[in-house]
Amino acid sequence: MKILIIEDEVELAKSIASYLSSNDFICEIANDYKSGIEKVSFYNYDCVLLDLNLPDGDGIEILNHLKQIHKTDGIIIISAKETLENRIECFQKGADDYLTKPFHLSELFVRIQALIRRKNFKGSNIIQFNEISIDLLAKSIFVHTIEIDLTKKEFELLLFLIGNNNKVLSKSAIAEHLSGDMADMLDNHDFIYAHIKNLKKKLNESHCTDYIKTVYGLGYKWQND
Amino acid sequence: MTKKLLQSTLQKYLVFSFIVLIISAPIFYFLTEKLYLEDADETLYLRRNEFVKLTMPKMSKIDIVVWNKISKDGKIIPYSKTFRENNIFFTTKYDAITNENEPYHVLKSKIKIEKTPYVLVLKINLIESEDLILSVLILFSLTLTILLTGMYLITKRLSIKLWEPFYNTLKQIEQFEIDKHKEPYFLPSEIEEFHRLNDAITKLIKNNLLIFQSQKEFIENAAHELQTPLAIIQSYLDSLIQQPDLTLEQANYIGKINLVVSKFNKLNKNLLLLSKIESNQFEKMEPILVNKLIKKHLDFFTEQAEIKNITIHFHQEYQMKVNSNMLLTEIVINNLFQNAIKHTHEYGRIEIQILKNRLLFKNSSNDNKLNTNQLFERFSKSHNNPNGNGLGLSIIKKIIDRNHWEIKYYFENQYHIFEIIFEN
Numbered sequence: 001m002k003i004l005i006i007e008d009e010v011e012l013a014k015s016i017a018s019y020l021s022s023n024d025f026i027c028e029i030a031n032d033y034k035s036g037i038e039k040v041s042f043y044n045y046d047c048v049l050l051d052l053n054l055p056d057g058d059g060i061e062i063l064n065h066l067k068q069i070h071k072t073d074g075i076i077i078i079s080a081k082e083t084l085e086n087r088i089e090c091f092q093k094g095a096d097d098y099l100t101k102p103f104h105l106s107e108l109f110v111r112i113q114a115l116i117r118r119k120n121f122k123g124s125n126i127i128q129f130n131e132i133s134i135d136l137l138a139k140s141i142f143v144h145t146i147e148i149d150l151t152k153k154e155f156e157l158l159l160f161l162i163g164n165n166n167k168v169l170s171k172s173a174i175a176e177h178l179s180g181d182m183a184d185m186l187d188n189h190d191f192i193y194a195h196i197k198n199l200k201k202k203l204n205e206s207h208c209t210d211y212i213k214t215v216y217g218l219g220y221k222w223q224n225d
Numbered sequence: 226m227t228k229k230l231l232q233s234t235l236q237k238y239l240v241f242s243f244i245v246l247i248i249s250a251p252i253f254y255f256l257t258e259k260l261y262l263e264d265a266d267e268t269l270y271l272r273r274n275e276f277v278k279l280t281m282p283k284m285s286k287i288d289i290v291v292w293n294k295i296s297k298d299g300k301i302i303p304y305s306k307t308f309r310e311n312n313i314f315f316t317t318k319y320d321a322i323t324n325e326n327e328p329y330h331v332l333k334s335k336i337k338i339e340k341t342p343y344v345l346v347l348k349i350n351l352i353e354s355e356d357l358i359l360s361v362l363i364l365f366s367l368t369l370t371i372l373l374t375g376m377y378l379i380t381k382r383l384s385i386k387l388w389e390p391f392y393n394t395l396k397q398i399e400q401f402e403i404d405k406h407k408e409p410y411f412l413p414s415e416i417e418e419f420h421r422l423n424d425a426i427t428k429l430i431k432n433n434l435l436i437f438q439s440q441k442e443f444i445e446n447a448a449h450e451l452q453t454p455l456a457i458i459q460s461y462l463d464s465l466i467q468q469p470d471l472t473l474e475q476a477n478y479i480g481k482i483n484l485v486v487s488k489f490n491k492l493n494k495n496l497l498l499l500s501k502i503e504s505n506q507f508e509k510m511e512p513i514l515v516n517k518l519i520k521k522h523l524d525f526f527t528e529q530a531e532i533k534n535i536t537i538h539f540h541q542e543y544q545m546k547v548n549s550n551m552l553l554t555e556i557v558i559n560n561l562f563q564n565a566i567k568h569t570h571e572y573g574r575i576e577i578q579i580l581k582n583r584l585l586f587k588n589s590s591n592d593n594k595l596n597t598n599q600l601f602e603r604f605s606k607s608h609n610n611p612n613g614n615g616l617g618l619s620i621i622k623k624i625i626d627r628n629h630w631e632i633k634y635y636f637e638n639q640y641h642i643f644e645i646i647f648e649n
Binding site for chain 2: 009011012015016018019022080082083084100101102103104105106167168170171172173176179182184185186187188190191215216217218219
């Protein structure tokens with residue numbers, strides 16, 4: 001999978017690249033508008049991460065440019081601008097997703113995965129992970145072909161964990177992912193403990209390998225030994 | 226006690242006019258009377274002189290009886306030594322026609338007819354003078370009253386017109402709110418002082434608006450600019466926790482930093498939100514059913530409350546419909562929820578009540594009443610909750626003010642109660 005990161009903050013671009021690279025993603029970085037336009041014109045990417053505030057131009061123009069040259073790269077906007085108007089404008093101009101800074105890399109990662117899945121959608125939308133298969137359309141989960149019943153939150157938690165396979169996820173990243181728009185209203189992240197416990201229990205009951213590991217002081221990890 | 230400017234001026238006018246009237250009326254009366262009496266006495270002297278010059282030389286002693294008969298106001302009586310020359314004195318004489326005593330001035334003078342001394346007694350009736358004085362007095366009072374009333378009315382009308390720009394300016398300043406985007410417009414005035422006043426106020430307001438604007442922009446820019454460094458810290462933290470050989474101690478530190486960063490992030494977002502509310506970036510109004518909005522978030526907050534074993538009870542006694550901005554109204558509800566959960570003890574209870582035009586958030590508490598003075602001020606933290614960033618309530622207040630609603634806080638039966646009163 002090829003990803004282009006158009007972001008003028010070199011440090012941020014680098015840390016995104018390093019997080020994604022360890023998951024078989026090939027990342028390229030453009031630090032300004034000009035090189036961003038060049039790269040999207042000459043190459044094809046599965047996903048473009050686009051910052052709107054670039055020193056030599058408006059990121060929105062890159063959206064327009066992609067539309068003009070009929071490219072269908074998936075685009076995720078990463079921006080400090082968080083107004084509804086901004087989001088709507090970006091979506092109207094062909095963006096697929098919008099993440100407001102600051103964000104967790106794990107969140108960005110599952111968004112990229114979801115975007116690529118949508119782009120490559122060929123009739124079925126099933127994630128297979130060893131003995132677990134997840135049907136994203138039917139929202140159903142099978143372990144060893146036996147369906148298990150998860151709540152909506154548990155389902156999302158499982159997807160988030162599997163998506164960030166072998167990564168340590170901080171409690172705040174999980175909590176914010178599960179809360180969506182309401183993340184700002186969280187006072188603490190303790191509520192995820194109950195969801196993790198229940199998910200673990202349900203997976204164990206259907207003889208699933210215990211992938212969910214607790215990382216002390218930090219959070220949790222979906223570990224595939 | 227304060228008085229209106231016009232009222233105060235007119236009051237002094239009236240008092241002055243009244244005093245003038247009271248004092249001048251008797252003075253006028255006595256003066257007129259004195260003048261009249263002098264006039265009457267002069268007439269007496271004139272008639273005496275006339276008599277001495279014209280009548281007396283042609284008179285003989287026999288004529289005296291005839292003359293006394295014809296003359297109504299004059300008598301010639303024999304001379305006696307007791308009388309005093311040219312003396313005018315006051316006397317009353319009974320008048321049979323009017324059936325009352327009438328006042329007279331009498332002049333007695335010594336005359337000689339055919340070389341024999343006689344006394345000429347001339348008298349003048351003063352009754353006419355009293356009527357005259359009374360009429361003059363009434364006329365005078367009437368004129369003065371008309372004059373004063375006219376002056377009062379004219380002053381009043383003139384003052385109202387004259388002070389109009391001042392009252393307009395006053396009203397404009399009273400209605401002026403620095404965070405609303407409406408500059409006051411002052412009526413142009415031809416009076417120099419008002420013109421100067423308007424100029425000075427306009428200048429003052431302009432300066433204040435500029436300062437307010439730059440302060441607002443500073444907050445918004447600062448909060449905005451902080452987002453990128455925050456994003457970098459966050460992404461490095463996310464990368465750092467992937468390190469395989471972290472010790473437990475290191476992991477603990479990172480975990481704590483993570484918490485602080487997410488708190489920082491929330492604080493920053495709230496600051497941005499506040500400055501956006503202040504710069505009117507949420508103008509779209511729509512009808513909102515408050516009940517529905519609360520139900521929408523009830524699950525989320527019930528889950529948050531369960532961590533502290535708090536139960537939430539929602540009583541809907543009324544379907545509350547408001548016309549407002551959806552996003553802002555949602556923020557009010559969410560912040561009230563969050564606030565209630567934050568300040569409720571373990572195993573506590575939260576009650577949400579919708580009554581007619583009112584929304585109540587009650588939460589049980591072991592504390593005392595909150596300090597109401599600074600409750601809705603920015604960064605006013607309650608000492609027993611170091612977790613809050615002190616912006617939640619000030620955001621609520623700001624939105625409530627925008628909507629012209631009202632928020633009240635009180636403490637009753639160990640419950641903190643926040644009550645929102647929607648428009649009546």
